[in-house]
Amino acid sequence: MDYHNPVLLKETVDGLAIKPDGVYVDVTFGGGGHSREILKRLGADGKLFAFDQDKDALENAIDDPRFTLINENFRFAKRFLRFYGAAQVDGILGDFGVSSHQFDVAERGFSTRFDAKLDMRMNQGDKLSAYHVVNEYAEEDLSRVLLQYGELRSAPKLARTLVSVRKDQPVETTEDLKQALQSYLPKGREHKLLAQIYQAIRIEVNQELEVL
Numbered sequence: 001m002d003y004h005n006p007v008l009l010k011e012t013v014d015g016l017a018i019k020p021d022g023v024y025v026d027v028t029f030g031g032g033g034h035s036r037e038i039l040k041r042l043g044a045d046g047k048l049f050a051f052d053q054d055k056d057a058l059e060n061a062i063d064d065p066r067f068t069l070i071n072e073n074f075r076f077a078k079r080f081l082r083f084y085g086a087a088q089v090d091g092i093l094g095d096f097g098v099s100s101h102q103f104d105v106a107e108r109g110f111s112t113r114f115d116a117k118l119d120m121r122m123n124q125g126d127k128l129s130a131y132h133v134v135n136e137y138a139e140e141d142l143s144r145v146l147l148q149y150g151e152l153r154s155a156p157k158l159a160r161t162l163v164s165v166r167k168d169q170p171v172e173t174t175e176d177l178k179q180a181l182q183s184y185l186p187k188g189r190e191h192k193l194l195a196q197i198y199q200a201i202r203i204e205v206n207q208e209l210e211v212l
């Protein structure tokens with residue numbers, strides 16, 4: 001199975017107007033589709049630095065002397081680039097969100113298709129997981145997350161329900177989460193609502209807006 005099939009690959013890289021001897025950064029390496037396209041357009045003196053916080057992405061590392069893959073959150077990019085002597089760069093590419101690989105590996109907990117432990121961490125070493133958000137966040141915080149990142153008008157009710165369910169026993173798995181919120185998942189729109197709930201929790205777990 002492909003790790004990730006990048007969308008608008010050529011168009012996005014065209015936007016960088018690559019100079020053959022330039023220094024570029026791909027802050028969301030994933031399967032490396034964008035990085036490979038950048039390398040094709042760089043000359044022998046060009047450089048590409050790529051970041052991905054998911055250690056699974058390391059399996060896609062590109063064997064090329066012009067390329068460096070850094071297994072870190074791009075929020076620390078400045079520090080790492082300085083370390084590599086690349087304080088000045090000519091362009092940065094970001095393809096934000098989750099990779100197909102992250103969606104397709106059931107135990108990562110990103111997909112509504114599988115039953116898995118509540119996880120959703122892009123960096124498997126992070127402390128904050130979906131379990132923590134769903135089971136330990138105060139009701140107001142849970143409601144804020146669902147409203148802001150999932151655009152769910154029913155956020156206060158969803159948060160109240162989760163807090164009430166978890167009093168009896170923790171919401172451990174994606175199936176538990178679905179069961180807990182079943183009465184808010186109308187037939188036919190079940191998947192859409194669940195996807196919004198997952199999106200909200202995932203954005204919070206990975207602090208996706210804070211790092212930008």
Ligand SMILES: C[S@@+](CC[C@H](N)C(=O)[O-])C[C@H]1O[C@@H](n2cnc3c(N)ncnc32)[C@H](O)[C@@H]1O
Binds near residue numbers: 006028073099211
């Ligand atoms: C949509 S995929 C990128 C796919 C990539 N452009 C390709 O061609 O395969 C997003 C990737 O960025 C990574 N990512 C997201 N936020 C990150 C962050 N703050 N720091 C480092 N990596 C991040 C994810 O782990 C994921 O692998």
